[in-house]
Amino acid sequence: MEKKKILLAEDDQLLASLLTFRLQKGGYEVKQSADGKQVKEYLAENTPDIIVSDIMMPYFSGMELIAYVRKELGLNVPIIIISSAGNEENVLNAFELGANDFISKPVSPSELLVRVARELNKS
Amino acid sequence: MNLNPPSLKTKNLLDLQQLFEISSNHLEAIDLAPILEECMGEKDLLRELINLYHQNALEFIGSAKIHLASSDFTSLGQVAHKIKAGLAMVRTDSLHAIIVLVQKECAGDQDLKHLQFLCDCFADEYPTVKTSIDTALAQLDQK
Numbered sequence: 001m002e003k004k005k006i007l008l009a010e011d012d013q014l015l016a017s018l019l020t021f022r023l024q025k026g027g028y029e030v031k032q033s034a035d036g037k038q039v040k041e042y043l044a045e046n047t048p049d050i051i052v053s054d055i056m057m058p059y060f061s062g063m064e065l066i067a068y069v070r071k072e073l074g075l076n077v078p079i080i081i082i083s084s085a086g087n088e089e090n091v092l093n094a095f096e097l098g099a100n101d102f103i104s105k106p107v108s109p110s111e112l113l114v115r116v117a118r119e120l121n122k123s
Numbered sequence: 124m125n126l127n128p129p130s131l132k133t134k135n136l137l138d139l140q141q142l143f144e145i146s147s148n149h150l151e152a153i154d155l156a157p158i159l160e161e162c163m164g165e166k167d168l169l170r171e172l173i174n175l176y177h178q179n180a181l182e183f184i185g186s187a188k189i190h191l192a193s194s195d196f197t198s199l200g201q202v203a204h205k206i207k208a209g210l211a212m213v214r215t216d217s218l219h220a221i222i223v224l225v226q227k228e229c230a231g232d233q234d235l236k237h238l239q240f241l242c243d244c245f246a247d248e249y250p251t252v253k254t255s256i257d258t259a260l261a262q263l264d265q266k
Contacts, residue, residue: 011205012179012205012206012208012209013175013179014172014175014176014179014208014209014212015208015209015212017168017171017172017175018161018162018168018172018212021162021163021165021168022161022163025163056201056204056205084204084207084208105207105208105211106208106211106212107208108161109161110161
């Protein structure tokens with residue numbers, strides 16, 4: 001069975017390394033992107049099964065990413081946003097733009113795995 | 124942390140209280156067991172994450188100097204934001220508390236002297252935290 005592909009957009013290498021490890025252990029193929037440029041380059045040639053993205057990223061924020069995926073690319077892939085506590089307004093905006101779920105920092109890898117599986121089961 | 128009360132430049136009593144709490148707690152040992160559990164017992168991964176942690180901390184100290192020199196509070200707030208999750212992940216509460224104050228000041232009053240003080244506190248505290256992390260790693264290796 002082919003592995004589901006996850007695009008992980010996170011500029012914090014520490015968090016990204018841990019999440020990538022746990023998602024790979026969970027049976028997923030993970031493409032890690034550290035900024036908006038890498039995200040755009042990847043999405044130009046690939047369609048992931050799900051996107052997990054931080055809100056604050058260099059060049060291209062998580063909000064811009066949602067708008068780009070939904071409006072410019074017209075993709076319906078699930079998007080889970082990673083947000084710092086206290087960014088409730090950003091989370092609401094992310095949902096309005098088309099995000100499917102959000103998870104607060106500090107991110108629990110186990111919780112992320114559950115949420116990823118849930119979104120993939122829905123789609 | 125070597126805090127000398129008369130020389131404190133912080134203007135906020137709550138900040139002062141928090142920093143003294145940090146100071147009084149700074150000798151507490153760091154428990155890496157929870158993060159090792161997140162790493163599913165993989166010590167190599169834990170070491171990689173700790174290396175990234177140290178890189179991030181040193182990068183913050185360097186970036187903070189540059190952004191303070193140019194009074195670029197937006198960039199200083201961004202670098203503080205970037206390091207915050209890692210500090211929480213490794214449960215280094217003292218450094219995390221300082222970074223939260225840096226972010227708050229960058230988003231609020233943008234008082235250069237206060238920010239300079241907070242960034243100095245971070246730079247002073249980091250070697251102590253590094254020693255605690257190294258000790259915790261050595262203890263894990265012995266198990």
